[in-house]
Amino acid sequence: MIIKYLRIAKVEFEKTKEYFLNFIGQIIYLPMQFLLIYFLWKFVYSYNSQIGNYSFNDMIEYYLILTIVQSAIMPVGIITYEEWNDINQGNLNLYLSKPLFYPFYLCYRKIVLFLWNIIFGILFLIFANITILPWLKITLYIYNISLFILSSFLGFMIMFNLFFIVGTLTFWVENVLTLRDNVWNMIKIFSGEILPIAIFPSFIKKISVILPFQYIYYTPISVLQGKLTNEQLLDSIGFQIFWVIFMSIISLIMWKKGSVNYTSQGG
Amino acid sequence: MIKVSCVSKTYKVPKKTYKRSLKNIIIKPYTEVYAVNNISFNIEEGEIVGFVGLNGAGKTTTIKMLSGILTPTNGEITVLGYIPYKERREYTKKISVLMGQRSILFYDIPVIESLKFYKDVYELDNNEFKDRLDYLSGKLNLSSLLHIPVRKLSLGQRMKCEIVASILHNPKVIFLDEPTLGLDIISKQEILEFFRYLNQNFKTTIFLTTHDISDIDRFCKRIIIIDKGKIIYDGDINTIKERDKFKIVEITHTNSFDANNLITCNEYNLISKEEYKSKIRVKKDKLNEFIDFVLHENDILDININTISLEDILNGIYERSEHD
Numbered sequence: 001m002i003i004k005y006l007r008i009a010k011v012e013f014e015k016t017k018e019y020f021l022n023f024i025g026q027i028i029y030l031p032m033q034f035l036l037i038y039f040l041w042k043f044v045y046s047y048n049s050q051i052g053n054y055s056f057n058d059m060i061e062y063y064l065i066l067t068i069v070q071s072a073i074m075p076v077g078i079i080t081y082e083e084w085n086d087i088n089q090g091n092l093n094l095y096l097s098k099p100l101f102y103p104f105y106l107c108y109r110k111i112v113l114f115l116w117n118i119i120f121g122i123l124f125l126i127f128a129n130i131t132i133l134p135w136l137k138i139t140l141y142i143y144n145i146s147l148f149i150l151s152s153f154l155g156f157m158i159m160f161n162l163f164f165i166v167g168t169l170t171f172w173v174e175n176v177l178t179l180r181d182n183v184w185n186m187i188k189i190f191s192g193e194i195l196p197i198a199i200f201p202s203f204i205k206k207i208s209v210i211l212p213f214q215y216i217y218y219t220p221i222s223v224l225q226g227k228l229t230n231e232q233l234l235d236s237i238g239f240q241i242f243w244v245i246f247m248s249i250i251s252l253i254m255w256k257k258g259s260v261n262y263t264s265q266g267g
Numbered sequence: 268m269i270k271v272s273c274v275s276k277t278y279k280v281p282k283k284t285y286k287r288s289l290k291n292i293i294i295k296p297y298t299e300v301y302a303v304n305n306i307s308f309n310i311e312e313g314e315i316v317g318f319v320g321l322n323g324a325g326k327t328t329t330i331k332m333l334s335g336i337l338t339p340t341n342g343e344i345t346v347l348g349y350i351p352y353k354e355r356r357e358y359t360k361k362i363s364v365l366m367g368q369r370s371i372l373f374y375d376i377p378v379i380e381s382l383k384f385y386k387d388v389y390e391l392d393n394n395e396f397k398d399r400l401d402y403l404s405g406k407l408n409l410s411s412l413l414h415i416p417v418r419k420l421s422l423g424q425r426m427k428c429e430i431v432a433s434i435l436h437n438p439k440v441i442f443l444d445e446p447t448l449g450l451d452i453i454s455k456q457e458i459l460e461f462f463r464y465l466n467q468n469f470k471t472t473i474f475l476t477t478h479d480i481s482d483i484d485r486f487c488k489r490i491i492i493i494d495k496g497k498i499i500y501d502g503d504i505n506t507i508k509e510r511d512k513f514k515i516v517e518i519t520h521t522n523s524f525d526a527n528n529l530i531t532c533n534e535y536n537l538i539s540k541e542e543y544k545s546k547i548r549v550k551k552d553k554l555n556e557f558i559d560f561v562l563h564e565n566d567i568l569d570i571n572i573n574t575i576s577l578e579d580i581l582n583g584i585y586e587r588s589e590h591d
Contacts, residue, residue: 004387011384014376094371096336097364098388099356260338260352263278264331 004100005108012112029071031124037063052199058225061138062196064128065221068121069152070193073216075113076160079106080180083167088174090264103255107160114156118149144224147233151220154240159187159216161247168251171258186211192218198227212243268472269310269333269440274342275496276303276328302328304496305342312439313470315463317487317504319480321585325496326476327444333474334364334442347439360389363438367448370425371432372417378428379413382435389436396435403431407461423454430458434465441465443475447482455479459486480578494585507580514554515579516547516561517571524566531560538579548575 016022038060045056054062083106086092095102122145129138166183169176188194190204190213197208197218208214219236222228228236277299303325310316320326331337332344335351335358344351349358372381386396404410407427417425426446434441441462447455459482465471477483483490483504490507492500500507515538518526526545530537534550535557549557554572561567 004384004390007384007387011373011376011380014380015373017376091369093331093336093364093366094369096355097334097359097362098371098385099359099390100388101356262337264328264337 005104008105008108009112012109012116033067034064037067052196054196054199059196061225062221064125065138065224066193066217068118068125069155069217069220071121072114072117072152073156073159075117076110076156076163077184079110079160079163080167080176080183082106083164084170084176084180087167087170087262092262093264096259096262103164103251106164110156110160114153118152122149138224139226144226147237148220148224151223151237151240154237154244155216155220157244158212158240158247161244161251162187162212164251165247165254168254168258171254171261187213187216190214191216192221196221212247215240215243268312268314268347269308269474270343270345271309271329271333272307272343274303274306274329274332274339274344275301276325276332276337277301277340301496303332303339303493306493306496306498307342308491308498308501310472310474312472313466314489315466315473315475315487317483317490318474318476318493319483319490319581320476320493324493326493329493330364330442330444330474330476334362335359336364360436361438362440362442363433363436364442365429365433365444365446367426367443367445370417370429372425372428374417377414377416378409378420381417381428382413382432385432385435391436399435399437400431403434406464407431407457423450423457426450426454426458430461437469438471440472440474443473443477445477446475447477447479455482462486480576480581484576492581492584500584507584512551513548513575514551515573515575516549516554516557517573518545518547518561518567519543519569520545520564521566521568524564529557529561529564 041056041059041063044051045059049055051059086095086102092102095105125138126140129140162183163180166176166180169179173179190197190208190211192214193216197205197214200208208218215236219240223233223236279297280300282296282298306325306329318326318329328337332339333346333351335355338352346358347361349361351358371385372378373384382400383396391399404413407430409424409427409431412420412424412428417428420428430446443462446462447458450458462471462473463486466473475483475487487504489502490500490504491498492507518529520526520543522542526537526540526547529535529545529547532553534553536548538546538548540546547557558570558572561570
C-alpha cells in the first residue's frame with residue numbers, strides 16, 4: 001500500500017527535472033535568504049551586544065537554522081488552499097474515485113519536499129560550518145542532526161495538520177482562506193518564526209507553552225542549537241508527538257465527517 | 268450488477284429571502300433541493316447504458332453517487348456487491364470513472380510517469396502493467412506519446428492517455444461522464460469504438476452520460492432519461508425513437524407555400540415550419556401516399572426523407588415533461 005505513496009516522490013522528482021531552472025533557483029534561495037538576515041541583524045547588533053540571552057552569533061545561528069527548517073516545512077502552507085480549491089472546484093472527485101486516501105496523498109507530496117529540502121539544508125549547513133562561517137560553531141554530530149531531523153519532521157506534521165484541519169472546514173464553510181491567514185499570523189508570532197520565543201515578554205512565553213505553534217520552528221531550532229537540557233529535550237519532543245497524534249486524530253475525524261458532506265460542485 | 272433503489276440526493280441552497288436576525292447572520296438559513304429524486308434502476312453485466320438529461324437534471328450527481336464520490340441522502344446503491352460510498356477503497360479498484368472535463372494525468376511530466384503512478388495506485392505488478400500497457404497503447408495507437416509531457420498533447424491525444432490510465436486495472440464497470448466533450452469527430456469515433464470493443468470482448472459494463480445525443484444514438488442500446496431529478500424513461504433506444512413507425516419528411520418550398528395544407532389526416536404532423544422549409548412527421552405506412560400527394564404541389568422544390576433523430580424525440584419528451 002505504501003508503494004503508491006512512495007511513487008509520489010518519483011512524480012515530484014520528475015516535476016523538478018521538467019523545470020530545472022526553477023530547481024536551480026531553489027538551490028540559490030537559501031544562501032540569498034541567509035545573506036539578507038545576516039545584514040539585518042548585523043545592523044541591529046551594532047547597537048546591542050546581547051538581546052535576551054542571544055548573542056549576535058546565537059541569533060545568526062538561529063536564523064540560519066530557521067531558514068533551513070522553513071524551507072522544509074513551508075511547502076505545507078499551501079495545503080489549505082489546495083484542499084479548499086479541490087473541494088470547491090470538484091477536483092476531489094478524481095481522488096475519491098480512486099483507491100487513494102486524499103489526506104495521505106497530500107501529506108506524502110509534502111513529505112517528499114520536506115525530505116528534499118531538509119537534506120539539502122543540512123548539507124548547506126555543514127558546508128557553511130566548515131567554510132565560510134566557522135565561527136558559528138554549531139556542533140554537528142549524527143546524534144543531534146538525527147534529533148533535529150526528527151524534531152523538524154514532527155514540526156512539519158503539526159503544521160500539516162493545522163492547515164489540513166482549516167482546509168477540511170471547506171466542507172462546511174465555503175471560504176476558509178481568511179481563517180488560514182489568521183492561522184498564519186498566529187504561527188508567525190508563537191512559533192518563533194519572527195523572533196526566538198525566549199526573547200519575547202513572559203506572557204507570550206506562557207501562552208506559547210499551551211499552544212502547538214512553538215513546536216513547529218522553535219523546538220527543532222533549539223534542538224540543533226543545543227539550547228535544551230536532556231530533560232527539556234525529552235519534554236519538547238514528547239509534546240511534539242502528543243500534538244501530532246492529537247491533531248492527526250482531529251484531522252481524520254473531520255475528514256471522515258466532511259467527505260460525507262461533500263457536494264462536489266462544478267460538474 | 269448495478270442496483271439503484273429509491274435513491275435521492277438533496278443539496279442545501281441558501282434561502283434568497285429570510286428574516287434578519289443575529290441567528291440568521293451567524294448560520295444562514297437554507298432550503299433543501301432535490302438533485303435526484305427517488306430514482307431506481309438495475310443494470311446487468313455487459314450492458315451499455317446511456318444516461319441522458321439536460322443541464323442540472325441530475326446526471327452527474329447520479330454518476331457521482333454510483334462511483335462512491337457522493338453519499339446518497341436516501342435509498343440504496345450497490346455496484347458489484349459493494350456499497351460505493353461505504354467501501355470506497357476496495358470498490359474503486361474494480362471500477363473506473365472517466366470525467367471528460369477533468370484530467371487524472373500529471374500535467375508537467377511525461378505520460379508514462381502518470382501511468383506508473385496509477386500502476387501503483389491499482390497495485391499492479393510489473394508484468395501485468397507491461398502487458399496491459401502494450402495492449403492498450405497498441406489498441407489506441409499511442410506508443411509514441413508515452414514520453415511526451417501531458418501539457419504538450421492535443422485534447423484527443425490526452426483523452427486517449429486518460430483512458431489508458433483509467434482502465435489499466437481492467438475494471439468491470441466504467442462510468443463515463445461526458446467523455447467526448449470538446450473532441451473532434453475522428454477522436455470521438457475512435458474513443459467510442461474503443462469502449463464498444465471493451466464491452467464486446469470483456470463484457471465491461473458501461474454507463475455513459477453525455478450532452479451529445481449522437482454518441483448515445485450510435486453507442487447505446489438502452490437509454491435512461493432523467494429530468495429534474497426524476498427518471499422519465501428507461502428502456503430500449505429504438506422503442507423510444509419509434510424508428511420503425513415514423514419518418515421525417517423535410518420539404519423545401521417557396522415563400523408563399525403554407526405547409527399546413529399538407530396536413531390532411533391524423534397520420535401527418537407538422538413538426539416545424541420556417542419561411543422556406545417545413546418538417547412533417549409521417550407514419551411509415553402512409554409515406555408513399557404522402558410523397559405522391561406532395562409531388563403534385565408546384566410550390567415544393569425539394570424533398571428529403573429521414574429517420575427521426577433521437578434529438579427530436581428527446582425534445583418532445585422534455586416538452587411533455589414540462590407540461591406535466
